[in-house]
Amino acid sequence: DSGVTQTPKHLITATGQRVTLRCSPRSGDLSVYWYQQSLDQGLQFLIQYYNGEERAKGNILERFSAQQFPDLHSELNLSSLELGDSALYFCASSPTGTSYEQYFGPGTRLTVT
Amino acid sequence: DAKTTQPPSMDCAEGRAANLPCNHSTISGNEYVYWYRQIHSQGPQYIIHGLKNNETNEMASLIITEDRKSSTLILPHATLRDTAVYYCIVRVATNFGNEKLTFGTGTRLTIIP
Numbered sequence: 001d002s003g004v005t006q007t008p009k010h011l012i013t014a015t016g017q018r019v020t021l022r023c024s025p026r027s028g029d030l031s032v033y034w035y036q037q038s039l040d041q042g043l044q045f046l047i048q049y050y051n052g053e054e055r056a057k058g059n060i061l062e063r064f065s066a067q068q069f070p071d072l073h074s075e076l077n078l079s080s081l082e083l084g085d086s087a088l089y090f091c092a093s094s095p096t097g098t099s100y101e102q103y104f105g106p107g108t109r110l111t112v113t
Numbered sequence: 114d115a116k117t118t119q120p121p122s123m124d125c126a127e128g129r130a131a132n133l134p135c136n137h138s139t140i141s142g143n144e145y146v147y148w149y150r151q152i153h154s155q156g157p158q159y160i161i162h163g164l165k166n167n168e169t170n171e172m173a174s175l176i177i178t179e180d181r182k183s184s185t186l187i188l189p190h191a192t193l194r195d196t197a198v199y200y201c202i203v204r205v206a207t208n209f210g211n212e213k214l215t216f217g218t219g220t221r222l223t224i225i226p
Contacts, residue, residue, distance in 0.1 A: 002156065033213065043157070043216040054211050090156050091216075100147045100204055100214055104156030 003027065004105035006091050011113045018079040021108045022099040025093030031055070033094070033102060034066055038087035046064055049074055067069045117201045120223040129189040133220050135201030138182040144205050146177060147187045149214070150197040157200070157216070160186065196224045 003026035012016035025032050025070075027077055034046040051069035063081075068074045078085060088109050092102040097109075118136040125131040137146065147162040161168055161175045165182070168175045174187040188195050200219040 001157070004156070042218060043151075043214075045213040045215065047189075048213055058213060065182060078184065088154065092156070100145070100156075100162065100202065101159050107154070107156055109154075 002016050002103040002105065003063075004047030004091060004093050004103050006089075006105035006108050007109060010111075011105065012113060014113055015081055015083060018077065019081065019110065021076040021078070021089050021091075023074045023076070023093075023105060023111075024104055025074070025091075026095075029093035029095055030072065030074070030078050031057075031094045031105070032068055033076060033092040034060075034076050035090045035092065035104075036087050037090065037107075041087075043070070043090075046076070079109070083112050086110055086112045114180060117203055117217055119199070119201055119217065119220045120157070123226055124202055124223050125188075125191045126225050127146065131195065131222060131224070133188075133199050133201075133222060134183065135186070136183045137201070137203045140181050141205070142181075142205055146175065146184050147202040147204065147214075148173070148175065149200045149202065149216070150195075151200070151219075152197040153196075157214075160199075170214040175220040191222075191224045193224050193226065195222065197222060207223050 008021045029050045033048045037043045046060040047066050047103045048056040052068050064078045088107045090107045092104040094102045148160040149157045151157045163175045177184045196218040
């Protein structure tokens with residue numbers, strides 16, 4: 001157990017819909033990262049927040065957005081969903097001042113039908 | 114970031130040492146080598162990292178060659194639970210809160226009973 005929690009575990013929705021994925025980082029971690037893992041693309045970095053501010057952006061679509069709240073939990077919003085958005089979405093957190101020692105949550109499996 | 118090359122798959126007998134190689138011939142002096150693994154559909158798990166000296170923790174040992182162009186992750190007594198995809202990642206260490214991980218295709222390690 002990494003200490004990072006993600007909800008929901010599974011999500012099934014239809015094309016065109018909007019969903020919100022939630023992540024709670026480990027206690028004390030200020031950075032939250034979102035990654036997407038699909039069968040054909042592997043693990044890809046989407047976006048990072050550090051203490052409430054966006055810090056780095058990866059291959060995140062404009063239909064996707066994220067935020068980190070004052071209590072440090074983060075939400076990833078996916079809208080106008082397409083079949084190709086079906087994937088595992090992982091959240092990770094890291095301790096302040098540490099480089100790449102990230103702790104990953106169990107993921108949310110999104111299925112778009 | 115330096116590019117890494119790993120064999121796509123390896124087998125190892127249960128109880129034996131698993132040696133996973135990684136080539137990073139273009140590594141710079143300030144780049145660290147990190148290893149993560151992902152057990153089927155779970156969140157990636159941090160294993161170990163190093164700069165130039167060999168490192169050991171409760172999970173594994175990391176051997177980095179003197180010229181730093183390659184490294185080997187050693188799982189000393191592999192068990193069936195070590196079956197996973199292992200990722201070698203090279204990245205400059207920063208404390209700026211911008212430490213996205215770039216995962217390649219990794220090595221799929223299968224432990225044979």
